[in-house]
Amino acid sequence: RGFAALQNLEAEARKMSTSDFEKNKLSADRPLTDDADDRFGFSIVAKPLAASVVSAASSAGMVIAVEGKWGSGKSSLINLMHKEIDKTENKNVAVVRFAPWLIGGRDQYVFALTDALAKEIEQQVYACNAPWQSWAEENARKNAELLREYGAQATDFLGHVANLGSLAVPVLGPIAKALGFTSDVLKNAKSDVTIEKRKRQISKMLQEQKLRFIVLLDDLDRLEPAEAVEVLRLIRSVVDFPNVIYVLCYDRDILAHAVEEGLRVKDGKAYLQKIVQVSFRVPRPESFDLRSWITDQAVEIYQEEFPQLDISSPARRDEERNLRSFIDYFGGRMETPREAVMILNSIRFHFPPVKDQVHYPDLVCLHILKVVWPKLYDWLERYIVEWSVVASGDAQLGEGEAVRFRDELRKLLSDDTNLARSQIFKLQDLLPGIGLNFDDDLFKVFEPPSQQILREFDRLKRIGSPDHSRYYFAFANPRLGLSQFEIDGVIELAGRDVSGLKERFLNLASEPRPINGTWFEYLIDRLTRSTHSDWNETVLNNLVVALADIVDDVSQSQNLRMTIGKLDVNDQVVDFVYQILSELRRRNQDLHTNVLTQIISEGDSIVWLLDSFIDGELRRHGKFGSRPEPETTWYLTDQEVESGQLEILRRLKTDIDRRRLFESNSLASPLFRWRDFADGDLGPAREWVKEFTKSDDDFVHVMDRLRGTVMSSDTGISYPFRRSYVAPFTDWSLALKRLRKIADDEHSPEELRKQASDMLNNIDESD
Numbered sequence: 001r002g003f004a005a006l007q008n009l010e011a012e013a014r015k016m017s018t019s020d021f022e023k024n025k026l027s028a029d030r031p032l033t034d035d036a037d038d039r040f041g042f043s044i045v046a047k048p049l050a051a052s053v054v055s056a057a058s059s060a061g062m063v064i065a066v067e068g069k070w071g072s073g074k075s076s077l078i079n080l081m082h083k084e085i086d087k088t089e090n091k092n093v094a095v096v097r098f099a100p101w102l103i104g105g106r107d108q109y110v111f112a113l114t115d116a117l118a119k120e121i122e123q124q125v126y127a128c129n130a131p132w133q134s135w136a137e138e139n140a141r142k143n144a145e146l147l148r149e150y151g152a153q154a155t156d157f158l159g160h161v162a163n164l165g166s167l168a169v170p171v172l173g174p175i176a177k178a179l180g181f182t183s184d185v186l187k188n189a190k191s192d193v194t195i196e197k198r199k200r201q202i203s204k205m206l207q208e209q210k211l212r213f214i215v216l217l218d219d220l221d222r223l224e225p226a227e228a229v230e231v232l233r234l235i236r237s238v239v240d241f242p243n244v245i246y247v248l249c250y251d252r253d254i255l256a257h258a259v260e261e262g263l264r265v266k267d268g269k270a271y272l273q274k275i276v277q278v279s280f281r282v283p284r285p286e287s288f289d290l291r292s293w294i295t296d297q298a299v300e301i302y303q304e305e306f307p308q309l310d311i312s313s314p315a316r317r318d319e320e321r322n323l324r325s326f327i328d329y330f331g332g333r334m335e336t337p338r339e340a341v342m343i344l345n346s347i348r349f350h351f352p353p354v355k356d357q358v359h360y361p362d363l364v365c366l367h368i369l370k371v372v373w374p375k376l377y378d379w380l381e382r383y384i385v386e387w388s389v390v391a392s393g394d395a396q397l398g399e400g401e402a403v404r405f406r407d408e409l410r411k412l413l414s415d416d417t418n419l420a421r422s423q424i425f426k427l428q429d430l431l432p433g434i435g436l437n438f439d440d441d442l443f444k445v446f447e448p449p450s451q452q453i454l455r456e457f458d459r460l461k462r463i464g465s466p467d468h469s470r471y472y473f474a475f476a477n478p479r480l481g482l483s484q485f486e487i488d489g490v491i492e493l494a495g496r497d498v499s500g501l502k503e504r505f506l507n508l509a510s511e512p513r514p515i516n517g518t519w520f521e522y523l524i525d526r527l528t529r530s531t532h533s534d535w536n537e538t539v540l541n542n543l544v545v546a547l548a549d550i551v552d553d554v555s556q557s558q559n560l561r562m563t564i565g566k567l568d569v570n571d572q573v574v575d576f577v578y579q580i581l582s583e584l585r586r587r588n589q590d591l592h593t594n595v596l597t598q599i600i601s602e603g604d605s606i607v608w609l610l611d612s613f614i615d616g617e618l619r620r621h622g623k624f625g626s627r628p629e630p631e632t633t634w635y636l637t638d639q640e641v642e643s644g645q646l647e648i649l650r651r652l653k654t655d656i657d658r659r660r661l662f663e664s665n666s667l668a669s670p671l672f673r674w675r676d677f678a679d680g681d682l683g684p685a686r687e688w689v690k691e692f693t694k695s696d697d698d699f700v701h702v703m704d705r706l707r708g709t710v711m712s713s714d715t716g717i718s719y720p721f722r723r724s725y726v727a728p729f730t731d732w733s734l735a736l737k738r739l740r741k742i743a744d745d746e747h748s749p750e751e752l753r754k755q756a757s758d759m760l761n762n763i764d765e766s767d
Contacts, residue, residue, distance in 0.1 A: 045077060046077055046080035047084050049077070050081045050084035050088070053245065056278070062277050062278065063235060063275055063277055064245060064247050064276070064277070065247075066247060066248070066281075066282060067279055070336070071336035071338020071341075074218065074282050078247070082095055092212055094211060094214070095214045096117060096213055096214070096216065098112070098116060099218070100217065100220075100231050110151050110154040110234060111154070113215070113234065114147040117147055117213055118144035118147040120211070143205050147202060149198060150195070150202055153195050153198060154195060154238055206243045213243060217246060218249040220249065220250040221250040221251040221254040223258065226262050228258040236274070236275050252279075255272065256268030256269040256272060284336075285337060290334045291328055294327050294340055297344050298323060298344070298347060298360075302351075306355070319361060322361040322429070331368055339371050343368055343371045346370060346371065347364055350475075351363060354471040358461055358468060359468075362430060363472060366463065366472055376412050379405075383405055383445070384469045386446070387432055387433055387464070387466075389515065391432065391449055391466050409445065424436055424443045431463070432449060432457065432463075433446045433447045433448075433449065451528065455529040455530075457529075458526075458529040467481050467482075494542045494546070495539045495542070496538075498545060502549060502550050505550050506550055506553060509553075509554040509559075510557055512559035517561035518561075520569070521560065521561055521569050524572045532579060537584065537591060541591065544580050544595050544599060545598060547576070547605075548604070548609070549603055549604040550604070552607050552663075553604075554569060555665060574608075574612045582635060600643075600644045600648065601651075606661060607660070609644075609648055610652070610670055610674065611669050611670045614648055623642075624676050652674060664705065667705040667706050668705075685729055689729045696738075696752065697752065700756055704755055704759065706721075707721050708720050708722045708725055719762065720764035721759040722764040723763075723765050723766070739756045739759055743756040743757045
């Protein structure tokens, strides 16, 4: 099955063209550089911000902070502001982008910055083309050199040179070149001019210059604490020059924490206030804008994957309404454009490989939660894993598990009771088994689903479908399930080959699932929840005929699930067959009658027909047992069920069906049903027991199959030899006497003696 699934996946992959991959390109989440790409109004903010920054570049110098959370768009805003400054008619403003995280070490920060300022001075003069160009260039060179000398002196480069000791002078060449120090800079830096005097010279020079500098430092909150402290010290004490304005971009909380770590101070925010004169907070995008963008992009992604789909159909309109509802509610938790980008990237990455196996609104909601509410997402993933095995009947929750899940969820929700109820109400649209409980603990989890609800989950491939839930978290079907490709293969086989279908059923019944039961039981569960209206009449006919022939053989499997001492599979098949018959009746009454007559008259599974199929319907009609159920629950008419009862009684007189009954692995229930079918007459069943217990081998076989089954959490499964099961069909005392004789007979086969002894050791005399 796994190989077949891989082949199918490979075939799908081959169908994807280059354009398919191109359309699903993920966003690299780079800062904006062009206002044409601006979705959230940063370009509108950038223009007045640029004007304010330019006007603030006064002779005194200034530090301005642009603050915002990671992903809020600080870098985009700075880029667009830079473009606006470049557009200004004031040509005496130079913008310097300074990236300390790209510099090899903290000792080089000062020189890197002073060198950048020096280059701007030189560049501005070279571009002026004034009549006194030569004089201006020489003056600019001296001013630039003064800045570089200060930078060299402030980095303590000369101290590093002294520490080299007796190393040959040529070694200094590459080091100085790497740091950007020319020989003239090194020579002048060695002079007796103090660093304070040189700084005063630079300040005077900059005050005389008409040129003003705007130094942009982005992402300071990404530096290590020690590096962040050094940059702030640099701005505060070393290069706080006139006509220089610093625009620092950072997340205030993160940078303040870095300062606290680097300087061992209690209040990093107070330290920042000593450095920053003006702060500007990046405006948070309107929540509606973020949600609107997510919605438009999500719809676009869906249409890219299903270009031929009629989006105007009622089903698609319902799906889109559901999508918008999830985005409007949970998308309101988004705070930054980066979160929106992460959500869309996550959808684009996950949806294409599983697009045919998921309900798109559920998937989108899941990826929104993964970004904006990760703790709820983690809880949800664990819940869905447990739900899928509980809803499919593969396992039960341990004691206290539901309570633990409920308590964990309560802690995740709002402390406000009304808001928490609103959150639960919305989660009901996404998660199965979640319910409100106003009288107790506010809500409940793992509420058992009806077959109708499960069928709807499967039909829509929602996250609550046990057979589709894993696709929402991985690119594969559940390890404990069959892929849709395999399910479709069974339906295709049913349309052309009844013998092959029977063989497939029997093979699946012999193969245990890793968790519980067999693959046959899982398949019937899946088929029961499928949309039967999609299958043609041949498929419907052949499914019923095949099952009616093999259910008794299936019940011989040692791997079947058992609940309260009873095999689930018989009732499973009954439910499924009656659903198919109902679909046939809806389409074609004559075909329904023919198929029903065929399986009751000719179906090989006489025990299933007697003990499950007809018996259950007789009880619904009130023919025996409790009062009749409402007619709306009946699958057969009174005439059909009475005809079925008479036909089963007729068949139980034939040699072939009497032998099939003998080969059954359980006899107590079928024999009691035979009594009910015969209007309470035990005679036919007692006669059959007498006929099939003539030899010791047959006697032990029949007695063994009349044993009961008891399931206990303490002792497990036991098989008592009950008087109440045996006495109605044969003399109890004589049966015990015969068993003792067989157990004590040294000439009897060892296995036969062991079976007889085991029954004698597990006698239950209760009525």
